[in-house]
Amino acid sequence: MTALTSHLKLLEAESIHIFREAAAQFRTPVLLYSIGKDSTVLLHLARKAFWPAKPPFPLLHVDTTWKFHDMIAFRDRTAKELGLDLIVHTNHDGLARGINPFDHPPSVYTDIMKTQALRQALDAGGFDAAFGGARRDEEASRAKERVFSFRAAGHSWDPRLQRPEMWQLLNGRLGKGETVRIFPLSNWTEADVWRYITLEKLDVVPLYFAAERPVVVRDGQIIMVDDERMRLQPGEKPQMRRVRFRTLGCYPLTAAIESEASDLDSIVTETLEARVSERAGRLIDHDQAGAMEMKKREGYF
Amino acid sequence: MTLAALEETETVAAAASPDAKSEAMLRLLTCGSVDDGKSTLIGRLLWDAAGVTDDQRAAILHASHNRAVNGERIDFSLLLDGLVAEREQGITIDIAWRYFETERRRFVIIDSPGHEQYTRNMATGASHADVAILLVDARHGVKRQTRRHAAICNLVGIKKVVLAVNKMDQIDWSEARYRAIEADFQALAESFDFTEITTIPVAALTGANVVARSAEMPWYEGPTLLDHLESVDPKAEAEDEPFRMPVQLVLRASNDFRGYAGTVTSGAIRVGDRVVDARSGLGATLRRIATMDGDQPSAKKGDAVTLVLDTDLDISRGAVLSEVKRRPVNADVIEARLVWLSEAPFDPEAGYLLRTATDLTPVTSMSVSALVDFETLASAQAHACSVNDIADCRILLGRSTALDLFRDLPLTGNFVLVSAIDGATVAGGVISWVQTGAAAVGDNVLVLDRARLAGLCADLGDSPADLAEFERRAQEVAILLRSAGVPVLIETDQ
Numbered sequence: 001m002t003a004l005t006s007h008l009k010l011l012e013a014e015s016i017h018i019f020r021e022a023a024a025q026f027r028t029p030v031l032l033y034s035i036g037k038d039s040t041v042l043l044h045l046a047r048k049a050f051w052p053a054k055p056p057f058p059l060l061h062v063d064t065t066w067k068f069h070d071m072i073a074f075r076d077r078t079a080k081e082l083g084l085d086l087i088v089h090t091n092h093d094g095l096a097r098g099i100n101p102f103d104h105p106p107s108v109y110t111d112i113m114k115t116q117a118l119r120q121a122l123d124a125g126g127f128d129a130a131f132g133g134a135r136r137d138e139e140a141s142r143a144k145e146r147v148f149s150f151r152a153a154g155h156s157w158d159p160r161l162q163r164p165e166m167w168q169l170l171n172g173r174l175g176k177g178e179t180v181r182i183f184p185l186s187n188w189t190e191a192d193v194w195r196y197i198t199l200e201k202l203d204v205v206p207l208y209f210a211a212e213r214p215v216v217v218r219d220g221q222i223i224m225v226d227d228e229r230m231r232l233q234p235g236e237k238p239q240m241r242r243v244r245f246r247t248l249g250c251y252p253l254t255a256a257i258e259s260e261a262s263d264l265d266s267i268v269t270e271t272l273e274a275r276v277s278e279r280a281g282r283l284i285d286h287d288q289a290g291a292m293e294m295k296k297r298e299g300y301f
Numbered sequence: 302m303t304l305a306a307l308e309e310t311e312t313v314a315a316a317a318s319p320d321a322k323s324e325a326m327l328r329l330l331t332c333g334s335v336d337d338g339k340s341t342l343i344g345r346l347l348w349d350a351a352g353v354t355d356d357q358r359a360a361i362l363h364a365s366h367n368r369a370v371n372g373e374r375i376d377f378s379l380l381l382d383g384l385v386a387e388r389e390q391g392i393t394i395d396i397a398w399r400y401f402e403t404e405r406r407r408f409v410i411i412d413s414p415g416h417e418q419y420t421r422n423m424a425t426g427a428s429h430a431d432v433a434i435l436l437v438d439a440r441h442g443v444k445r446q447t448r449r450h451a452a453i454c455n456l457v458g459i460k461k462v463v464l465a466v467n468k469m470d471q472i473d474w475s476e477a478r479y480r481a482i483e484a485d486f487q488a489l490a491e492s493f494d495f496t497e498i499t500t501i502p503v504a505a506l507t508g509a510n511v512v513a514r515s516a517e518m519p520w521y522e523g524p525t526l527l528d529h530l531e532s533v534d535p536k537a538e539a540e541d542e543p544f545r546m547p548v549q550l551v552l553r554a555s556n557d558f559r560g561y562a563g564t565v566t567s568g569a570i571r572v573g574d575r576v577v578d579a580r581s582g583l584g585a586t587l588r589r590i591a592t593m594d595g596d597q598p599s600a601k602k603g604d605a606v607t608l609v610l611d612t613d614l615d616i617s618r619g620a621v622l623s624e625v626k627r628r629p630v631n632a633d634v635i636e637a638r639l640v641w642l643s644e645a646p647f648d649p650e651a652g653y654l655l656r657t658a659t660d661l662t663p664v665t666s667m668s669v670s671a672l673v674d675f676e677t678l679a680s681a682q683a684h685a686c687s688v689n690d691i692a693d694c695r696i697l698l699g700r701s702t703a704l705d706l707f708r709d710l711p712l713t714g715n716f717v718l719v720s721a722i723d724g725a726t727v728a729g730g731v732i733s734w735v736q737t738g739a740a741a742v743g744d745n746v747l748v749l750d751r752a753r754l755a756g757l758c759a760d761l762g763d764s765p766a767d768l769a770e771f772e773r774r775a776q777e778v779a780i781l782l783r784s785a786g787v788p789v790l791i792e793t794d795q
Contacts, residue, residue: 007326007407009603016605017564020549024618024659049562049605051593052554136398143397144384146425159384160394164421164642166428166457166729168564169717171656173724187409189400277354290385 008196012045015184017168018147019049019131022182023056025172026129029182030122032301033059033086035071035078036248037204038133038185041193044202045184046131047082058085060121060130064113065090066101066250068226074205089121101252102231107291109253115300119155122179129172129180132301137189141293147186153177155299181301190246191271198264207245208267210259214238221255246271326407327535330427332454333436334446335415338467340393342436342505342526343412344377349512350403350527377505394419396426405531417446420453420689421642424729428457431535434526435486436465439472439502442482448489449675452691453640455493456731458711461533462490463499465526470504474517492678497533501526542602543627544568544576545705545713547658548620552607560591560607561622566658566712568624569601570608575769576622578614579629579703582791583776585610619660621703621713625772629713631790632735633701638693639718639730646687647728652721655698658713663699663721670694694730707731737790747782749775750792 004012022029031046033039046055061075079086091099094112101109122130136143146165151157153176163171172180185193197204214225216236223230225238230252232238243256244267261267292300331339348358361379379388380399387394393414400409411430413423427433433454437443454462464486472478483500490498501510502521509515512527524532550562570576570587577584589609590597600606608622616622621629641647653664672683673691686692707714711731718728751758757774761767772791779789 010326013564013603013605017549020562020605021659024550048593050550050552051607052558052591053552137400140382140397141384143399144395160386162395162422164425164717164726164729166425166717166726167715168566168712169656169658169715169729171717171719171724171726173654173661173719175723175725178724187398187400191402274354276356290388293385 004196004199008192008199011188011192012048012196014187015042015045016049018170018182018184019046019055021170022129022131022148022172023050025170026180028125028127029057029129029131030060030087030125030127031055031057031131032118032133033061033075034133034248035061035067035075035205036133037193037197037208038135038188040202040204041188041196042131042133042185043078043082043084044200054084057131058087058125060087060089060125060127062114062117062121063088063090064117064250065095066113066229066252068205068207068224068248068251068254070205070207071248074203078203087121087125089117089124091117091120101250106253107294110295110300111298113250115295115298118301119299122155127179128174129182131182131184133185134183134301135185135188135190135193139292141290141296145183145186147183148172149181149183150174151179151181151299155179157181157296157299159293159297191268194264194268194271198268205248207248210242210244210262212240213243213256215241215243215256222258223254224251224256226251246274325535326409327530327533328409328411328429328431329530330411330413330430330433330454330459331436332413332423332427332433332450333415333465334438334441334444334450335392337415337436337438337441337447338505339415339436340378340380340382340412341376342434342465342467342503342511343399343410344380345505345508345511346410346527347380347399347401348377349508350401392416395422403527403531408530413450415446417449417689420449420640423450424453424457424640424642427454427459428729430454430457430459432461432463432530432533433459434463434465436467437482437486439466439468439475439478439482443485443489445675448678449689449691451489451493452673452675452678455495456638456640456691457729458707458715458731460495460536461497461499462495463501463526463529466500466502467505469502469509469515469518470507474502474515476518476520479521489678499523499529499533501529542567542710544570544574544622544624545629545710546570546600546606546608546622547660547703547713548616548618548622549659551617558591558609559613560589560609561616561620562605562607563622563659564605565600565602567602567710569599570624571599572596575625575772576608576610577625577628577772578616578620579623579631580620580701581614581616582631582779582789583614583616584625584772585612585614587611619702621658621660623703625769629703629705629710630735631701631737632704633698634736635696635698635704635732636693636734637696637716637730637732638691639728641686641688641690641692641728643720643725643727644688645720645727647685647692653727654719654721655696655702655716656719657702657704657716660702661719662702664718665697665699667694667696693733701737704732704735706733706735708733746788746790748790748792749779754778 099112215222244259261270397412411426413426479502503510510525545567546563546565548561548563552560588611591607655662669686669692671680671693705713714732717726775791782789
């Protein structure tokens with residue numbers, strides 16, 4: 001027996017219900033696994049939904065090659081331990097063209113290495129449905145999204161034409177060329193995710209916990225020097241600071257926060273008291289007005 | 302607060318301490334006509350109740366300055382209108398979900414659009430809410446769109462409504478005007494099944510009576526909006542509801558595991574209880590409630606579980622497992638009230654499918670009998686319906702499926718209507734009447750009840766054990782008859 005609060009139990013049951021509806025209604029679903037805390041909860045819920053059977057779909061990780069090294073190690077260990085089928089996809093065309101987070105603006109880099117890469121991987125696998133760990137409390141355009149989020153051919157999202165979604169009834173019938181993104185964590189908040197990880201004793205990437213790490217400060221953001229590819233600007237010298245991450249992405253584009261929170265209890269406390277929203281550390285969100293919506297319209301998560 | 306303290310609080314809440322945080326989340330809808338100030342009211346509520354982070358505050362202040370909307374004031378609607386088109390046009394197109402916690406309660410606010418053309422989105426939001434805040438502009442009072450939204454709230458099952466009379470600052474805080482609007486709404490609400498209507502005079506722009514009490518309206522002695530929302534009881538759970546679990550999936554694993562996965566939509570069940578599949582009338586005993594956290598002794602409404610039975614009922618997705626005594630009706634004719642959501646009007650010739658809890662049933666024929674008039678809220682005879690209408694209709698299904706009445710069991714009594722052509726959700730509805738009908742009426746079906754099986758069951762009385770035995774024998778007979786091609790229904794109406 002777990003010791004979940006009734007609030008978390010309700011969220012858990014709702015997410016399991018969504019997973020099962022999707023598995024019953026779609027031909028070839030896939031779970032987008034991005035290694036972070038939300039993906040950790042997502043995967044755990046998927047396992048619960050189909051236990052004692054294994055989740056009837058593979059995991060897909062879109063690897064830009066710029067993820068933190070700790071993330072990749074955690075990803076491979078998780079897939080192996082759980083005996084799950086893991087697909088890793090990189091946009092090799094983008095790689096060959098030398099697309100990287102230093103020479104290209106975040107919008108261009110994200111579009112090619114994440115959005116286009118995701119579209120390539122979904123098309124290659126013939127997936128008609130993809131689970132993602134997005135939550136409505138993350139960002140203003142995500143706050144508008146359905147649980148079953150339909151995408152026209154080419155994966156584009158039209159926020160003006162979302163399908164009505166009434167009560168617990170999830171209508172997954174697809175029109176011609178349509179695919180769907182599914183968000184079982186829609187109603188979870190950042191604090192819910194951490195409370196759940198704590199109570200369920202889930203393992204997460206160590207980068208979420210405070211530790212001495214080599215960082216530089218750029219435009220007021222703390223960036224970790226994760227490997228030798230990090231390009232230092234004149235006068236910049238990595239220094240050791242006690243930091244952690246609230247959200248994980250590509251290391252040159254993901255800012256750390258100074259923190260002493262080195263265990264789950266203190267992370268929950270810090271989250272509840274936070275005065276700044278979670279994605280403030282995601283540089284790709286702030287490149288232009290409505291950045292997330294633009295990316296989503298193009299097929300990003 | 303540390304996690305330990307948090308768990309402490311929640312334990313205390315369970316012990317009914319009035320000051321502790323209520324465990325259940327309140328799902329709150331805001332609706333009403335366009336320009337009555339919904340997004341502003343919610344923005345104000347979040348702003349004043351500290352549901353806004355520093356970077357969001359800075360962004361809103363910056364954007365408000367750029368737009369110079371509402372004079373010098375902060376444009377609170379920017380907190381919710383997250384789409385580029387919404388910000389450009391200054392309107393709400395789709396619902397926004399906002400989560401926040403106060404000292405006393407967790408909330409999710411579902412902010413819905415007021416424009417008639419986006420009613421489908423409002424209906425989506427309403428169907429997820431426990432409580433609705435219906436806004437009216439104090440200068441204009443109740444409008445046609447206000448009545449439409451109230452009718453949709455009523456249709457989807459909302460019982461508790463807050464009438465927020467907004468922009469009181471624009472009418473010099475007039476009590477007389479406020480009382481007139483309140484009376485208007487009370488009168489029209491007689492058409493509905495709301496159990497609680499709370500009226501509050503507010504001014505979202507100044508914040509009067511939203512979180513802080515207003516000094517300008519000493520005549521108002523009721524709670525502020527936040528006070529009320531923190532104390533309202535989200536849902537009076539009906540007691541003693543019959544057990545239902547619509548089957549989502551059949552899970553199979555290592556050689557002999559076979560379980561029915563689903564979410565309990567009403568009532569509760571314990572290991573050892575008898576369950577039946579309403580469609581076939583076949584029954585079994587619950588052997589295990591299996592979860593990844595170990596077997597459970599019981600499951601109740603809201604639990605997502607996997608049920609393992611002692612005999613194989615040969616059922617699949619779409620079946621509804623229920624308790625023996627109070628079963629759903631295995632129906633193929635329904636009468637329902639629905640809200641039409643599609644831009645394409647109802648077309649008797651078009652193909653539709655009925656999506657109920659977990660079943661998808663072809664519609665053989667469908668007809669509209671009446672439409673709600675949003676001026677009078679009365680039903681008027683009609684045969685057509687189109688987008689944003691509320692209509693009464695009759696639907697004949699291609700085969701029977703297990704259904705309840707919405708007023709008894711909402712989660713097995715609601716449905717959406719799906720276009721067979723492009724999969725779109727064209728309407729959402731609630732079942733008001735069912736019949737085991739067209740195909741199964743009359744002489745074709747053999748009903749196995751106590752009278753018919755009197756000889757076979759002469760040794761049985763009315764004890765629970767005997768009733769279960771009657772059921773078992775009836776099922777054996779039914780299996781034999783069905784295998785010989787005779788359509789059979791089992792009736793155990795005791």
